[in-house]
Amino acid sequence: MNTDPRESLMEASRQFYQLGWMAGTAGNLSARVEDGSFWITASGKQKGKLVADDFVRVSLTGELLETPNPENKPSAETSIHQAIYSCFAEARACYHVHSVEAKLVTNLVEGEKLPLPPIEMLKGLGVWEENPQVFMPVFHNHLQVPKIAQEISDRFHRETPQVPALLIRNHGVTVWANSAAEAENHVELAEYIFRYIVAARQVGIKF
Numbered sequence: 001m002n003t004d005p006r007e008s009l010m011e012a013s014r015q016f017y018q019l020g021w022m023a024g025t026a027g028n029l030s031a032r033v034e035d036g037s038f039w040i041t042a043s044g045k046q047k048g049k050l051v052a053d054d055f056v057r058v059s060l061t062g063e064l065l066e067t068p069n070p071e072n073k074p075s076a077e078t079s080i081h082q083a084i085y086s087c088f089a090e091a092r093a094c095y096h097v098h099s100v101e102a103k104l105v106t107n108l109v110e111g112e113k114l115p116l117p118p119i120e121m122l123k124g125l126g127v128w129e130e131n132p133q134v135f136m137p138v139f140h141n142h143l144q145v146p147k148i149a150q151e152i153s154d155r156f157h158r159e160t161p162q163v164p165a166l167l168i169r170n171h172g173v174t175v176w177a178n179s180a181a182e183a184e185n186h187v188e189l190a191e192y193i194f195r196y197i198v199a200a201r202q203v204g205i206k207f
């Protein structure tokens with residue numbers, strides 16, 4: 001039996017919208033069903049008041065399988081969700097949001113990875129080490145989204161990221177997890193870490 005994840009996606013979207021992380025139509029959320037396909041927000045929907053018709057179901061190869069409203073188009077960033085589900089077979093949900101802090105922190109590094117502070121919150125992202133040296137992957141914000149997706153796929157096939165999250169420069173964060181509830185946690189933890197990085201900069205703390 002297929003479990004429909006849209007209720008969880010709508011609830012998370014409302015919460016992120018209220019926090020200012022999915023302002024207007026920004027961001028996209030998806031979750032998989034048993035056959036490997038996934039429900040994803042349709043493109044251009046206002047993220048504060050999503051309803052069940054504001055989604056589409058697509059296959060892992062991007063084929064449109066189900067649309068409650070024939071006018072719906074899959075999120076413009078569907079290829080990134082496909083790349084994540086293809087790289088991480090255990091991932092069941094993939095959430096992408098646009099906070100101010102996620103954009104700011106990508107301007108603090110020129111390279112392909114952002115050093116994260118060695119704070120307790122990293123445990124929530126799976127890092128259980130004392131004074132860990134952890135980096136979050138950063139990708140170029142190509143206008144052609146499939147190009148971003150290809151670079152994600154290429155890099156993650158070469159090197160497994162230390163945390164289930166990535167940043168797109170001046171754009172936002174994408175997280176994944178083995179459940180919708182866990183993906184919501186990952187967004188909150190990642191956003192806490194970005195706020196910490198911005199605040200640490202302001203008071204001159206280096207890590």
Ligand SMILES: CSCCC(=O)C(=O)COP(=O)(O)O
Pocket residue numbers: 024025026027028041042043044045074075076077096
């Ligand atoms: C106003 S946000 C610009 C597009 C974007 O980055 C995004 O996350 C939302 O795109 P979608 O097609 O999923 O609505």
Ligand SMILES: [Zn+2]
Pocket residue numbers: 026027028077096098171172
């Ligand atoms: Zn986006």
